[in-house]
Amino acid sequence: MTQQRTGPSSQAEESTVTFDARLRINDRTATIELKGELDAETAPQFHDTVTTAAQSGAIELVIRAEQLVYLSSAGLRSLVFARQKMGDDVRIAVVGAVDTVARTIRLAGFDHSIDLVDA
Numbered sequence: 001m002t003q004q005r006t007g008p009s010s011q012a013e014e015s016t017v018t019f020d021a022r023l024r025i026n027d028r029t030a031t032i033e034l035k036g037e038l039d040a041e042t043a044p045q046f047h048d049t050v051t052t053a054a055q056s057g058a059i060e061l062v063i064r065a066e067q068l069v070y071l072s073s074a075g076l077r078s079l080v081f082a083r084q085k086m087g088d089d090v091r092i093a094v095v096g097a098v099d100t101v102a103r104t105i106r107l108a109g110f111d112h113s114i115d116l117v118d119a
Helices: 043-055 073-086 099-107
Strands: 002-008 014-026 029-038 060-071 091-095 115-117
Touching: 014 043, 029 043, 029 073, 043 073, 060 073, 060 099, 073 091, 073 099, 099 115
Parallel strands: 029 060, 060 091, 091 115
Antiparallel strands: 002 014, 014 029
């Protein structure tokens, strides 16, 4: 699923940011590849993807975050949603998060609920 939106850039120009959340399921591992910005506008798409992963019976959720460029507070709440939706017995790993995204997760203390892994 891909979502595009247009918003002002820092140079007062119009810029297009694309968000994408792609799900792959291999055995009992669900992998979601994220691209773009996870915020209030794109969170519903991420929630839908997580719900599908949870319904698959996965015992591990891997969130590939190498191309996730921004994580807002709403995006952080989406990770909390993923933790709750998948259940406590499911391992969740956020892999390859850029420094700003990893820092947001750490500052919120959420790195104690999920595994934050370098790529």
